[in-house]
């Protein structure tokens with residue numbers, strides 16, 4: 001190479017999900033690492049896709065997404081959280097939540113802006129903030145309860161704080177924010193210009209009768225929030241990469257300025273099919289019961305193992321401490337589990353501040369019972 005490049009993200013490697021899924025394949029291991037179901041989506045949804053293709057919904061969709069789908073989502077948001085969003089101005093269909101998050105950050109974050117991120121955190125927030133010159137301000141939540149210390153948040157807010165990123169139900173910990181957490185947040189940002197990016201991709205995966213505390217339920221938070229959602233999680237189609245962003249008109253205007261040039265518009269036949277499928281709310285309302293049964297099955301299968309755990313409150317991830325088995329680094333232990341025992345998991349330290357090791361692994365239970373039973377047999381042998 002006769003020229004030099006200066007990386008904008010010099011310290012960034014490949015995501016842990018790609019690494020672990022690749023290793024799982026290489027070692028033919030049971031894959032409870034990357035979060036995706038190993039069972040197919042509902043046949044009805046697939047039939048709608050075929051219909052969408054046959055009826056020739058095959059050209060560009062509108063920039064913000066199919067208006068029929070956005071109207072359905074506006075209605076769903078009202079029914080779920082009592083909040084009114086305009087289908088025309090305040091909802092945009094995106095290429096998964098990843099693009100919604102990227103676009104939201106890039107539309108608002110400038111050089112030297114501070115963005116508060118709670119650690120452990122899903123891995124796409126910080127690189128995106130850094131790409132636009134922003135500074136992630138990291139606040140730790142500690143295993144195994146992963147609670148937010150709001151006093152610490154208050155202490156970390158400065159005149160440079162531009163945005164706070166929250167994620168509930170939370171990946172990787174499987175915990176959820178309570179109403180009191182959102183009220184604390186609301187109080188902290190009142191009379192500031194701080195924006196909230198609320199990643200709610202697991203809104204319908206919440207257990208034991210808990211209610212999802214969307215920022216959309218809190219008008220004073222909603223007025224300054226961009227919320228991201230993913231059909232991949234809700235309808236077992238992570239490979240489709242279709243999601244959406246919801247925000248008040250003034251914020252959405254800025255979001256769309258970026259959206260129109262980083263994607264312009266999203267896969268048309270999939271949007272058409274999703275709108276048809278969404279006409280029956282039970283398709284998403286039954287999700288919590290569906291995954292709670294899987295969580296309970298998995299926990300029942302490993303109840304005599306040496307793992308220590310608190311049942312996941314939401315998401316399809318169960319975290320557990322393995323410190324009764326070994327005090328090896330979680331990244332080493334996870335590698336050993338793949339190579340020697342045939343089980344792929346995610347070491348939680350990769351999401352932690354300074355990769356702090358708390359001897360925790362994350363297991364994805366969005367799997368067939370037979371897969372979970374095979375994984376449990378390995379876990380019980382440790």
Ligand code: PMP
Pocket residue numbers: 035095096097098099122167171199201229230231232233238241242243
């Ligand atoms: N946020 C969180 C917390 C996630 O776990 C994921 C992963 N699926 C995403 C965002 C990205 O969602 P999508 O696959 O729709 O891009």
Ligand code: GLN
Pocket residue numbers: 015017018033034035036171
């Ligand atoms: N959200 C998924 C997880 O946490 C992975 C998404 C990805 O591979 N980027 O496992």
